[in-house]
Amino acid sequence: MPTFVYMTRCDGCGHCVDICPSDIMHIDTTYRRAYNIEPDMCWQCFSCVKACPQNAIDVRGYADFAPLGHSVRVNREEEKGTISWRIKYRDGSEKSFVSPITTKPWGSGIPQLADVAQPSKEMRESQLLYNEPKYIRFDEGGLHTLESNGLKMEEGVYY
């Protein structure tokens, strides 16, 4: 289902152009509205659909295998932390789903590593990464090594 844009809804804001990972949402120079310039490079990822403030973008199943007469609509609400889907079948039946997308106000749980305490020399010389050994062991011990786990590398084989 490559995307298409409704003429009457699009105001040419360019959000879709900015987000499309495939670089295929472009602004038409005559109409000053967006359209999909290369449907056969569209992954139907819905990134543009989710980003459009006007709900102007919709999708239609790929012509080579999907019959007409269906729709999948989405509404992503970052402040509410949810995403809602409505699926409409060709035969008219419908299904709806809502899922969470975050558990915290956007970005608030991510540390600013420029401001955390500098790693010590010992930490630098170890195999540990930032915030470790937290989370990596049941017993709060250090990082797993071959020795700690009773392992060794068998001599390399070419057999």
Add this chain to the structure above:
Amino acid sequence: MGVKTIVEDNIDILVVGAGLGGTGAAFEARYWGQDKKIIIAEKANIDRSGAVAQGLYAINCYMGTRWGENNPEDHVRYARIDLLGMVREDLLFDMARHVDSAVHQFEEWGLPLMKNETTGNYLREGRWQIMIHGESYKPIVAEAAKKSADKVYNRICVTHLLMDDSKENRIAGAVGFNVRTGNFHVFKSKTVICGAGGASNIFKPRSVGEGSGRTWYAPWSSGSAYGLMIEAGAKMTQMENRIVLARFKDGYGPVGAYFLHLKTYTQNGVGEEYESKWWDSLQEIVGREYLDPEVSHKTHRPIPTCLRNHALISEVNAGRGPIHMVTMEAFQDPHLEEVGWENFLGMTVGQAVLWAATDVDPKNENPELTTSEPYVMGSHATSSGAWCSGPSDLSPPEYFWGYNRMMTVEGLFGAGDAVGGTPHAFSSGSFTEGRLAAKAACQYIDDGKADGIIVSDKQINERKTQVFAPMDRYKIYRNEIVAGTVNPHYINARQGLDRLQKLMDEYAGGVTVNYMTNEKLLQIGLKKLKIMEEDLDKLAAKDLHELLRAWELRHRHRTSECVVQHTLFRKETRWPGYYYRGDAMKLDDENWHVLTVSHRDRETGQYTMSKAPCYHLVGAEEETAKISSTENDSSKEETKVLEPAE
């Protein structure tokens, strides 16, 4: 062309491609290099770029060591058996011992991970997988990368890596162009962490016309990691190990949660279980060591992914298709039905659209499965990528040259699909590899290894001319014809991509030949790729978008060449179900229990192929893991036999 050149100088760490690997690298680099200059160059917008653009519904690599579920060596053994022995166990162990720390941090950052209500642990989908509401997985990790990076350059298609002019075989940055402005960008950097992802669209897809964007791996996975690294002279490994996936037909919706969580299963067109029928004949190809359903049953060893493909392919060839996923039982449970749908909406919306369009409700009808065209990548049930150094405390001498995840080019590091020999890293493992590479890159700089780098204007100017050549060519020859795309002086990127896909399909084992190839076919393929390279110098681009496609094509072409070289070198059929060497239809451990390594000479373009030893981790017992308590329920044992490797 009168394009502006924009130079970003004195970079310490340049992240090329910020998908899961690249965002992990950018984030972690700030901790080890608080005063270092960290820059991201990404061809799309990091908020929604890469394979995770639409989200994921599962994190496929999580040990749960904290809960006593698995140890790193358990995962190494699992990946080893899934890839029929061919993995870098040092890199795998290293990734596995760190991956949980990444996953728990994702939770701190606000990614909704589902919980097992009885135990309070993360909700298991399978032994390695946990379930998430991951629609915003990519924007969340992008946010972390943005907090750490000095600057993010979105919409820069990186075309080449820069080499140091004062010291042989040392990296010095990268160049590319801005897909919007057309400016030429030069990034002079002490280190580069390449996270530019795997390759879709190098083999002819099953879909035709409009639907050919419905690839399993994202259509924007342009093999750029491989193209860039190979051209820089980095050694590559296991590039023959392309992957074929058994997925829902046409939509390529994932099956992991269906098998593991919903406990759906497959059957042939006449309603029979068919996989076990093929085990005997498969054992003749790969030997009992690699396929032993009895042992799999007892120890939870998976049946290797490729061998399950083989059973599907063979059953269809025997005339008993189509293969169905039996969903009608599970979907009667409203909770499981919801999981089944949300699984797609969270990562492959196209499958939901297809079912809506074709009136397939999996509650009332069992949907079809099929095998995909091949893909080249290194983080799923496959391990193509660069030959990298491991960590000092794990790696044997052949695998170690100073800095973790550094390639054979000094200062060039990798993560995710870019790194070879590390299958089953998936999203979390790729992110973890990025973190490991970032720490090592900072060490490399602090050790003074990047001192005295010189990039000559000559190198930069040559690259600039090359980068924009397709647009110049278009201007010169366009007006020789009235209109249209047929021109005797050039081809466009789409025409070139069609040619590449056709020849890879026919000569290197694509879908139309049932994944079959042999030495003769591969030789012809190589010859055609060589000739195609001449035409790539005649690519034309009418605008910046086509210029992007032109460079993606060049990266895909270079990837393909390397794939064919490797496939030619490994004279055996190691992974039936991924591809077959018709002239060597058996797995041959006597000669090929090795990792394949290639090196393309930067000047001459000649490939040198070699074998590298395969080191195996031994010790402890083979199966130390305690399966998570929820799974330890013997009534479920039956389904374990067929537990897929994903």
